Amino acid sequence: MKARIYGGVIDELTPEDAGSVLIPDAPFPEQERIGRLIVRVYELRDEVNAVEDQAIAQLxxxxSS
Structure with missing residues (x-):
């Protein structure tokens, strides 16, 4: 696949090209840990967005007064 890359865009990705791409397969406990971290990040993002909305409303x- 490297021989066909001439920049940041690949016009065509063939099944053969895709077959040469290595995809890591983490152990299941590590996948679960990563999943929990992602869920926590989304929870924190929601909290931050709520605080930002409150700050904007207060400002x-x-x-306007």
Whole structure:
């Protein structure tokens, strides 16, 4: 596949090309750990978005008064 790459774009990916790509297969406990971390990141992102919304609302209230 490297021989066909001439930049950041691959116009065509053939089954043979895809077959040459190595995909890591982490042990299941590691996959679970990564999954829990991702869920936690989404929870924290939701919390941050809520705090940001509150801050924006407070700032808009101050500006409009």
């Amino acid at each position: 808009e209230a101050i500006i």
